[in-house]
Amino acid sequence: MTRAAVLGAGSWGTTFAKVLADAGCEVVLHARRAELAKAITEDGENRDYLPGVRLPERLRATADPGEALLDAQVVVLAVPSQSLRDNLASWRDLLPPDATLLSLMKGIELGSTKRMSEVICEVTGAGPERVAALSGPNLAREIAEEQPAATVIACSDADRAAVLQAACHTRYFRPYTNPDVVGCELGGAVKNVIALACGIAEGLGFGDNTRASLMTRGLAETARLGLALGAELTTFAGLAGLGDLVATCSSPLSRNRTFGEKLGRGMTVEEVQQSTRQTAEGVKSCRSVLDLARAHGIDVPITEAVVRVCHEGEAPGRMVREIMSREAKPE
Structure with missing residues (x-):
């Protein structure tokens, strides 16, 4: 035993x-x-x-x-x-x-x-x-x-x-x-950040198209960072990548999605933290994910936006507008 x-x-x-x-x-x-x-x-x-x-x-x-x-x-x-x-x-x-x-x-x-x-x-x-x-x-x-x-x-x-x-x-x-330890760990860490963004969008009143767009582009930036760190691309299409991302971005049981939703509805980070005893890992990890991406020259616009909302006082509505106004380019 x-x-x-x-x-x-x-x-x-x-x-x-x-x-x-x-x-x-x-x-x-x-x-x-x-x-x-x-x-x-x-x-x-x-x-x-x-x-x-x-x-x-x-x-x-x-x-x-x-x-x-x-x-x-x-x-x-x-x-x-x-x-x-x-x-x-x-x-x-x-x-x-x-x-x-x-x-x-x-x-x-x-x-x-x-x-x-x-x-x-x-x-x-x-x-x-x-x-x-x-x-x-x-x-x-x-x-x-x-x-x-x-x-x-x-x-x-x-x-x-x-x-x-x-x-x-x-x-x-x-x-x-x-x-693939690198890919599995990175998928688990970055999906919390993307779930915060999805929760913010939910709190602002946006629907399924917005969430699906954030999840898909969030998976893309996770994979870009993962490849730079030596992860296998196929990992991000599996349970530790897409599977974890879907659950965390979609479920009301998700701490990070729920935290983001409260931000989207107008609560401050401090107010949300005081309202729960659970840890929303993405609130702190978004900064370290962004630092890691910048150290490797990887573009992570959703992560950058979440950092601005959680740590720089940016209004959630402005975050969504800035993401949508980025320069158009091929997928």
């Missing part, structure tokens, strides 16, 4: 812990707050993030990272992307030496513009063959309710990818493997 530690007891971390347990793993979920860990273990439910979802008996929670990581063969990292480095620094000495490190995070680090797998390797000293990333159309609530979904596990080591695939394959959750 695979022993897995899931570090991060938010909605996605808890959901993936449930998936692992349903697939037959022994799972320990680490929650930062002791009272939350106690409630999850005693009640079999994470009422803070997944109210109404029953968790398997073989899943238990703890606030002690050492207890969670003891003898773990798989370590799942499910914390906000911008807090990963600091969290890893405190957990580094507790990590089992040959454990596979699986990232559920979809972001690019501010300042360094590193992908999450790069941060993991840098902080822990693990080789890239030990690090994997999971990405796809994976809205936590639907998966927690056991609605059918597929995902991608990206890892340069095919054997480790296969072990992870078996560890989380259930009747409702179907994982595929892919060696």
Whole structure:
């Protein structure tokens, strides 16, 4: 039986812990707050993030990272992307030496513009063959309710990818493997930014044509950046690219789309942040995605527009007008 530690007891971390347990793993979920860990273990439910979802008996929670990581063969990292480095620094000495490190995070680090797998390797000293990333159309609530979904596990080591695939394959959750870590991570990070743009358009009252246009052109700028970084073009047509983009840009369950919709309706970034306990990764990552694109000379107009709205005070309506008034050119 695979022993897995899931570090991060938010909605996605808890959901993936449930998936692992349903697939037959022994799972320990680490929650930062002791009272939350106690409630999850005693009640079999994470009422803070997944109210109404029953968790398997073989899943238990703890606030002690050492207890969670003891003898773990798989370590799942499910914390906000911008807090990963600091969290890893405190957990580094507790990590089992040959454990596979699986990232559920979809972001690019501010300042360094590193992908999450790069941060993991840098902080822990693990080789890239030990690090994997999971990405796809994976809205936590639907998966927690056991609605059918597929995902991608990206890892340069095919054997480790296969072990992870078996560890989380259930009747409702179907994982595929892919060696393209760069493409899978980039697709997961940039789609959050495009979802913000789609949410803004929704909040402004625009319809399906606008959303479809933003999604399609957003996929184009994701692919341009991905190719410059060495990703495979086919990745962006798959679950970690188009699949994740469609779900995140279209669903009211999407944190980033919902955040953007509130901006489009006139709320400020600060007001939206105060109204939710969930992390919309794209709000911070849009700046690092833009920095990464500029460093490689890649044009990312939708990302630029989202940065202006989220961090430079531009009115959402002006954002849409500026995108539409760009110079016409071949697709």
